[in-house]
Amino acid sequence: MLDKLEQAKDKTLTAISAADSLESLAEVEIRHLGRKSEMTELLKGLGSLPPEERKAAGRRVNEIKGEVRRALEERRAAVAAAVYDNLAESERIDTTEPGIRPALGHLHLTTQAIREITEIFRALGFVRVKYPEVEWDWYAFEALNMPPDHPARDEWETFFIDAPEDERLGRMVLTPHTTSGDVREMEKKRLPIRMMNISKTYRRQIDVSHVPMFHQFEGLLVDRDVSVTHLKGVLDHFARSFFGPDRKTRLRPFHFRFTEPSFEVDITCGICHGTGEIESGGKCRLCKEGWLELGGAGMLHPNVLKAGNIDPEEWSALAFGWGVERTMMMRSGISIDDIRLLYKSDLRFLHQF
Numbered sequence: 031m032l033d034k035l036e037q038a039k040d041k042t043l044t045a046i047s048a049a050d051s052l053e054s055l056a057e058v059e060i061r062h063l064g065r066k067s068e069m070t071e072l073l074k075g076l077g078s079l080p081p082e083e084r085k086a087a088g089r090r091v092n093e094i095k096g097e098v099r100r101a102l103e104e105r106r107a108a109v110a111a112a113v114y115d116n117l118a119e120s121e122r123i124d125t126t127e128p129g130i131r132p133a134l135g136h137l138h139l140t141t142q143a144i145r146e147i148t149e150i151f152r153a154l155g156f157v158r159v160k161y162p163e164v165e166w167d168w169y170a171f172e173a174l175n176m177p178p179d180h181p182a183r184d185e186w187e188t189f190f191i192d193a194p195e196d197e198r199l200g201r202m203v204l205t206p207h208t209t210s211g212d213v214r215e216m217e218k219k220r221l222p223i224r225m226m227n228i229s230k231t232y233r234r235q236i237d238v239s240h241v242p243m244f245h246q247f248e249g250l251l252v253d254r255d256v257s258v259t260h261l262k263g264v265l266d267h268f269a270r271s272f273f274g275p276d277r278k279t280r281l282r283p284f285h286f287r288f289t290e291p292s293f294e295v296d297i298t299c300g301i302c303h304g305t306g307e308i309e310s311g312g313k314c315r316l317c318k319e320g321w322l323e324l325g326g327a328g329m330l331h332p333n334v335l336k337a338g339n340i341d342p343e344e345w346s347a348l349a350f351g352w353g354v355e356r357t358m359m360m361r362s363g364i365s366i367d368d369i370r371l372l373y374k375s376d377l378r379f380l381h382q383f
């Protein structure tokens with residue numbers, strides 16, 4: 031019986047030293063030392079030995095038990111230590127290794143221009159606002175002195191929205207210009223007004239110089255005794271700040287239903303400086319005649335002031351507005367031959383700015 035016990039002990043010790051995790055050690059303990067193990071079975075036989083052998087056998091059994099227990103505890107401690115050693119190695123961080131820089135983006139070219147334009151007009155006290163892109167016919171056309179079916183509306187190739195009409199405000203449209211914000215601003219009933227409305231605008235047009243969604247910025251100044259002189263001053267301030275100190279503007283008579291008088295604003299060409307000729311004597315290829323067209327402006331029509339519940343006898347107003355994208359592309363240093371590139375989300379293009 032003792033021989034068998036010695037064999038069982040050897041098997042158990044081998045199993046203990048082979049176990050390489052706390053889980054497998056626990057299994058070894060159950061299998062070799064548990065209630066149903068060979069070892070336990072053999073110990074039960076101890077009582078059947080003759081009394082003279084029993085004492086010596088009992089001592090040996092205790093030694094074996096102690097030896098196995100010790101082996102088990104030692105192995106357990108070693109395995110546990112190894113677990114922590116591995117962890118220290120696998121979780122190790124080399125704080126001296128060069129890091130991976132997070133990719134840093136930048137604002138879209140249009141957003142940069144919008145911020146710059148905002149700042150330029152803020153210097154003159156214009157407060158930035160934003161009005162709905164989905165607008166009522168009333169604000170986009172009718173309040174701007176363009177009654178239903180007036181042919182002037184054709185200038186704006188409008189997206190109408192398939193939505194129920196409002197009795198007073200008419201149909202819904204994707205606003206074709208930021209002038210729709212003028213009457214909304216007047217409705218706030220806070221006079222005088224210096225508004226800078228920069229919003230998305232929509233027109234049914236797409237080619238190298240047009241996109242269906244673009245941005246406009248609109249200045250509206252309502253005060254007592256506002257004149258074309260003020261308009262010219264504001265526009266010159268913008269031209270100098272945005273394009274450079276040597277740039278000048280001129281007003282060319284034009285027609286809009288919502289301004290009277292109305293103008294188109296031109297700016298001196300950055301290449302030929304307003305002469306229309308290049309140094310070698312030929313015609314300037316960019317502008318041909320010295321001037322580039324910026325956009326529309328004028329003194330607000332009395333009917334528009336009335337639509338905004340403002341008395342045109344007491345107050346007068348100047349307004350101007352045009353495309354952010356076009357303006358930004360006219361600035362020297364940015365030559366983009368297809369405006370649609372701006373909204374293609376092609377990072378190879380966008381990263382350049």
Ligand code: PHE
Nearest residue numbers: 207209326327328349350351
């Ligand atoms: N809203 C006009 C356009 O989109 C521009 C304009 C604005 C003209 C303000 C006069 C006054 O063409």
